[in-house]
Amino acid sequence: MIAFSRFTGYFNAIIEHGSIRKAADALHVSASAIDRQILQAEEALGAPLFERMSGGLRPTAAGEVFVALVREWQRDYRRALTQIDELQGLRRGHVDIAIIDALTQSFVAPVIATLAKERPGLTVGVRVLDNEAVAQSTASGDVDFGLMLNPRSMKDLEVRRSIDAPLGIAFRPGHAFEARKEVRLSQSLDERLIVPAAPLVIHEHVAALFRRSEIDIQRFMACNNTHMMRSLVDHDVGVAVLCWLDVASDVASGKLGFRKLKDAHVEPLRLHLCVAPRRQLSHAATEVLRYVEAGMRDAHTPRSISGR
Template sequence: MHFHFVALLYFRETVERGSIRQAAEALNVAASAINRQILKLEEQLGCDLFERVSGGMRLTGAGEVFHAYVLRHAQDFERTLSEIEDLRGIRRGHVTICCEEGFAKDFLPRVLRPFHQQFPRVTYKVDVAGLPAVVAAVEDGTADIGIGFEPDFDTDLRRAAEVHVELGAAMAHEHPLAGRANLHLSELVGEALILPDANYDIHDRLNKLMQGAGLKLSRIFETNSFEAMTSLIIAGLGIGLRTRVGISAEIARGEIAFVPIADRAFRSTQVVILTKARRAPPVAAALLCERMAAMFAALAEKKAPGAYGH
């Protein structure tokens, strides 16, 4: 069964707006045109998609099922349009990126600035989430590109690029340990620590390492936000165990000192760029992914300004 794209567009907008009138205003078309297309869909499907209620439109059970179908196929249609437009030389498109918090702060601006200058008609959506949500967004097609620390669980996603980044102790510049070339974890016993919570691989790795060594660290703060961790570190409330991702500007300004960890089992972690394995991304997303991979390679070789180290 085939459906006219305009009818699907009108249907989706009506669902999102809650009424034909508001959908018509948003799309700048006549309300009668939207109503006519919805009636055609209902006739084609042989069932009512909406209940006409006071003040708007409410999906029926069949309407809910059809709405899910429309959302799935809308993503594929928009990707197809992006590729066709690129082939026509229009150089436009849309890229959805889902990444962990630190990457949105310093990595994305560095890679997107030159890309946007070259392709000013490409638009973007950036979602910030924890690693499980990043992986899920790429798996279900909500995001074209995912960026995060190495997943500690199985996934069928393609690793478009990966790089090892240095783990270290981040602290206020006036901290007594700030001038050290490196630190062993055993030297942090008794120090007030600010740690990522169980949403992050660093948390589990640190727990296992400490248990194996018979050491106990003082966890003063645990947080699922690297931005919160950064603020707490600058305030002098403790030492954060993390990578340079998301704090390169603070390090450059002298607000934070970053001292690498010397323990072999906790020297680094891996950052990955994830894409769908069995489906080619839109042209704009594929090209952006290549640029990201090139920057990752430069970071790994410490050729880029503000490299994260490895």
Template sequence: MPALSRFIRYFMAVGRLGSIRRAADELSVSASAIDRQILNAEARLGVQLFERLPTGLRLTAAGEVMMAAGGRWQKQLVDTLSQIEDLRGLKRGHVDVAVIDALAKGYMPAALHAIQRSHPGITIGVHVLGNEQVRRAIAANDVDFGILFDPQSYQDLTVRAFVDVVLGIVAPPGHPLAGKASVRFSECDGQSVILPAAPLAVHQQVAVLEATSGVTLHRRVTSDNIQMIASLIQEGDSVGILTSLDVSTEVRAGTLAFARIEDKVLRPMTLALCTATARTPSYAAAMVLREIEAGFTRFAYSPPDA
């Protein structure tokens, strides 16, 4: 295993950097040692892993396959070492999590902080990605689990927990729409609106509402960042369209108001905690999963009179 481990480290570094010299500098080994490992592997495999170009090295088709396999091998090695430490009772490990932008505040950071306090031997990497990117990261085993919208059509994911969140009008306190529990989409007609842009999942729902209602919104600002949209609404007199999840922290604090959009073409969006179907979580990942799953209902929409 040590020889294979060394080759994978060297190969992955060269594949990522496109240069033996840069890989040698990063790994603090000689360039000749890296070159020898790659040449020996190419000789044994009978194929070239890299094209030698004047500007550096580029992966061949075989190299791309090896690069993907190397990534999986490295992740599996981390999981294996974590399981061995479990057997020794060390309760250590690293967990990678992918979440959508809306979860970068509120309950999710608080839950991860609590986990780190109670399990200091576990480190956590949090990746904030677009909805489709979260799905891909889970399916490709780049992360241990993820949280995203509407995953039910994907066979490569297993849903561990889910809640419904709804679309609504977000307004600053004092705005005429701020005191309402629910509104019709048509009430946005004539309003100055701050809207989500692609790749945010809400963007498509707004497009459906405009197409079916015949209402064309007056777009004052568009943004692909939820925190930016919420901040712009707080700072001005415009309204926005987001999910109940996106502004739950601000609504609880009283800095923004949320009114659910009632429209027959809308259905609640499903927020789901997912793992890859083909992968068994490590001890560390399973522990973090249990903690997040236990509090997952906190993401659900609660009407004002609930």
């Protein structure tokens, strides 16, 4: 039999660091101890778990099976600990959530900060992924819940709360757009316009808006990173088509201005808080979900983006 707890620790360290030596350094154990555990496991399984290469180790097909198995076991173990805590009336546990990059400068961090103060026994693991990866991780149960924009399919997701995340024009303070309540796409065409490129989620929505408006999007500067787009606007390169979530913190600090796009062809963007259907959330996950829902309520689009 494999010494499962020790083996999984060694196995995970090799996956994370790519070699036995680096795994040994990270775990403060000898490389020979790790190598011995891996060899014993491979002998017990009758299959190699790693392919030995000059640059380190790479999991074989059998190794990939174990990667999925170990991660599933770790999730189940954490949930079991949480359930035991709940049976004992303890208010602690661990919750994993997935969010899109646009939320790294949003209400999520303040929510977790509040949670840490008011519920110190709860810990939160945050994974920043692309939009589809958030949806997949949520649907598969790899995380307790996820925050994403308009996922391609809602079939495997249950929406708990949604808020509007409108598209608009971001600009430096003092720009002429500051005097407007809203901006039409046609009013921005004479500006040095910066548009989102793939694989950004909003790229598809912006590209669709340009097509329906019969405007060639190729004539404008494009960028596939919202942080860079905000930086370009801040350095007076131009104005940018962005989602409210991308610029909320900059608007709050007065660094940038933002006005909603008012066009008949604008497809609505919404931020969804989702869980896997029929999944029974732990007490810890329910508590964290409640805090995030409150954060979403407070994160509604403020009047400042429409100039009122």
